[in-house]
Amino acid sequence: MKRNIVIASVTAAALLSGTAVAVAGTQSSSTGAPTTHTTNASGTTARASFSDAAHAALKAVPGTLDSLDRDHGARTTWDAEILGKDGKWHEVTLDGSTAKVLNQHIDRDTDAEDAAEAKALRNADISATEAARKAASSGTVTSVEFDGDRTPVWEVETVKNHKERDLNVNAQSGKVTQAPSDDGDDD
Template sequence: MKRIVIASITTAALLTGGTAAVASTGAPTTHATNVSFSEAAQAALKAVPGTLDSLDRDHGRWDAEILGKDGKWHEVTLDGSNAKVLNQHIDRDTDAEDAAEAKALRNADVSATEAARKAASRGTVTSVEFDGDRTPVWEVETVKNHKERDLNVNAQSGKVTQAPSDDD
């Protein structure tokens, strides 16, 4: 009976975009992520006005990196069930690569939310990250039918393409 309950909770959590785990006591613990990408992006940018550089759903939370209007890099962690800010701080460990990323991000015609919207037809968006190297793109991860898909959204044109596979 316990296996059926755990399997049911795991299935329900995965269908709603969350994850489920079993604590050492055997009691199920659910880390549901009910907050959509756009809701998380809006909450992160409300906490730190600026330009969203990345937003990633992980273990029932959303982790955001924002180039603030103050020109500093900010990291914000949001609760995945209600979008409340759990942690927020300025990233003080920046270098020349971060400055180049900031410049490319400021020159992008397509925002993180627009990139997510363009990729959403291919599944539920779980991560968007700006890559300013070479041709600036938004790297977008989507999930559909329990299958992860990596897409690139051109930061200038908005064109969506399949990301090259990682041959690690």
Template sequence: MKRIIIASIAAAALVGGGTAVAVAGTQSSSPATQSSTPAAASTGASLTQAADAALKAVPGTLDSIDRDHGRWEADVLGKDGKWHEVTLDANGKVIGQHVDRDTDPEDAAEAKALRNATVSATEAARKASGSTVTSVEFDGDHTPVWEVETVKNHKERDLNVDAHSGKVTQAPADDDHGDDDSDDD
């Protein structure tokens, strides 16, 4: 009995103190698909919920989803073959959508690689389990991968999830850290 009470008090302290808020308060059982900020996690939509809402608004294949300034922003390759940008509020309600008319020849190659992927964006997020996913984006340039940005214990981490096998690897470090563009004219 004492263990149950102590565990309950410890859980309440964690939730009240904000440490466990990213895991608590959402309907997803995996922290991998939680929203990116503690305040949003307790009242907002998870990545999976936002992705589902974006795909309901624009049926197709999710290319990327990102939480930015309290909103979810999703790019969807629609079943109509067009690229769509969908904006959702923190709760996953669609607040805007439009067709992206600024396309280039690389978009056709991206669309083909995305259609051939056997791992979806939400599956890639789940593969990064144990962390809070803040962004998932498809990269079909060379070897098709999902670039997954995560936060765990207040530390950001970038992972790659192979779009065919689902294998998770640490993303290579960016080579532009500390580049202040001072050499640009």
């Protein structure tokens, strides 16, 4: 119902402004989470979803996604860290609108902490995309990062109604919990 209202609203706005707009809802095969793509008159996608960016990053560098974060700098991008099938850490930057790979390189500045992270990541039962799907009911996923220090969890940031929410998804069970506050304030 909500989706139909959104489509009707976008269509009405397009008719009033004379701008051609198309909206398509799809089910992402990589996360199972629904994704919505808004296309403007020039045919360009307005914003790539988490699942779009995750799929593109893993296509560029096959392996295990360690983190994926939307960066709202001068140009919106998705920044991914991947433990490649080659055992090396890769950094991939994707366009925030199209999920097209802008840059990728091997991180040569690795240490013992990275080796421990790789081992914990390989032992995780829940992937980054599964963690994002589990947290998606709390809003739009803007960041997922693996933390294998103590109990392995995926730290997931979501945004809903302009309010950010930090969640933890247990990397073994998939249980979603509210992340502890960084500032000690329980709001």
